Amino acid sequence: MNDDVWLVVPLYNEAEVIGDVVAQARETFPNVVCVDDGSRDGGAAAAAAAGAVVVQHPVNLGQGAALQTGFEYALTRPDMKWVVTFDADGQHQTSDVLAMLEKARAEDLAVVFGSRFLDDRTDAGVLKKLVLRMAVGYTNLTTHTRLTDAHNGLRLISREVVEQLEITQNRMAHASELVQQIGALDIRYAESPVHILYTDYSKAKGQSLWNAVNILAELILR
Amino acid sequence: MNIVLIQVLLIVVVVVVAARLFRSRGARSQAVRRLGLMLFAAFAVVSILFPNLWNRMAAVAGVRRGTDLVLYALVVAFLSFTVTTYLRFRDFEARYTRLARRLALDEVRAESTPSQTGPTSSPTAGTTASPTVPPRRDEGSNAGGDAPPATEQA
Ligand SMILES: Nc1nc2c(ncn2[C@@H]2O[C@H](COP(=O)(O)OP(=O)(O)O)[C@@H](O)[C@H]2O)c(=O)[nH]1
Ligand SMILES: [Mg+2]
Numbered sequence: 001m002n003d004d005v006w007l008v009v010p011l012y013n014e015a016e017v018i019g020d021v022v023a024q025a026r027e028t029f030p031n032v033v034c035v036d037d038g039s040r041d042g043g044a045a046a047a048a049a050a051g052a053v054v055v056q057h058p059v060n061l062g063q064g065a066a067l068q069t070g071f072e073y074a075l076t077r078p079d080m081k082w083v084v085t086f087d088a089d090g091q092h093q094t095s096d097v098l099a100m101l102e103k104a105r106a107e108d109l110a111v112v113f114g115s116r117f118l119d120d121r122t123d124a125g126v127l128k129k130l131v132l133r134m135a136v137g138y139t140n141l142t143t144h145t146r147l148t149d150a151h152n153g154l155r156l157i158s159r160e161v162v163e164q165l166e167i168t169q170n171r172m173a174h175a176s177e178l179v180q181q182i183g184a185l186d187i188r189y190a191e192s193p194v195h196i197l198y199t200d201y202s203k204a205k206g207q208s209l210w211n212a213v214n215i216l217a218e219l220i221l222r
Numbered sequence: 223m224n225i226v227l228i229q230v231l232l233i234v235v236v237v238v239v240a241a242r243l244f245r246s247r248g249a250r251s252q253a254v255r256r257l258g259l260m261l262f263a264a265f266a267v268v269s270i271l272f273p274n275l276w277n278r279m280a281a282v283a284g285v286r287r288g289t290d291l292v293l294y295a296l297v298v299a300f301l302s303f304t305v306t307t308y309l310r311f312r313d314f315e316a317r318y319t320r321l322a323r324r325l326a327l328d329e330v331r332a333e334s335t336p337s338q339t340g341p342t343s344s345p346t347a348g349t350t351a352s353p354t355v356p357p358r359r360d361e362g363s364n365a366g367g368d369a370p371p372a373t374e375q376a
Contacts, residue, residue, distance in 0.1 A: 035326075053334075055326045061319050069323045073330065170319060221308060 004081035008070030015043035022050035035066035064174025068167040110187035114154030114194035173218040
């Protein structure tokens, strides 16, 4: 089951949790590719031991670059029909992915974006919420999309669309770039509610909100 | 007010320079940048020989002192330098990203050739990228520096 789905997991210094994350994900989705980005903590070995394919960048390039590498790897698997972008830090859940898949199949969608803001399961901080809202506002303004959460790492993308994507934003601005490229395609997409777990681990490691400034600069100075 | 004239002028120059550098790549903009640099140098020499030149030009432009005009010119020059450098770094980064990606993907391909499907169970990950990967054709060697227009995404 779910043999045609590949989880693409950007991995950077998550050795503590990646083994469990991969093992748990593989109970539902056997195909997992972790794109390790020059981690120095043995996370790649842990991921491989848990049964993931590990693609290793020789140097750190960033999350966006890792996703593009993962896409290109997944495209080498002829039976791949869906790619799921899935975080390594345990914030995402396979039950959400199953719901996204179901939605995509039922409504004939090529892309399903995860959104934290379609229900109230996700408990992000007030400031984080505000920044994310502004980010999605900017993305909606500059692309032809209407989304509620553009910076969510959980997405379901069909092979046909993956073939047409080319992420050039190596770091965090890739999320907006993805939305922009997908928005420019003539395909059907939708959002699906997801529950992002803000564990202590992920909160301690996650992006600083200051990165919003960097993302904006990277998007403008293209 | 004369100040307005110079302000309008400077803003226009800044915007035009920035826009040019943002939008254009390739041989022509590189040539323009180099010409600009030469002009700048020539101007420096002339203004060293005729120190009063800037004052006279400043008066024409509506700025009180020549030094102010020099300052403005430097601001513009510095801005364009910053943008150019940034764009160069981006091009450079795009290129070495492609290189690193190719390396990473080739490594996996080499590893997984024996067994067809199923993830590699041997935890060989963690080994450094071996330099014994078979030689490959290079991705177009752009000795000139600027990539041909077709390769870059708009
Ligand atoms: N490959 C790679 N992955 C990264 C990098 N930075 C973050 N990640 C991964 O991207 C995912 C999300 O990162 P995180 O810092 O938690 O971002 P946040 O959840 O948006 O706050 C995690 O799986 C990280 O391991 C990087 O430089 N390279
Ligand atoms: Mg996270």
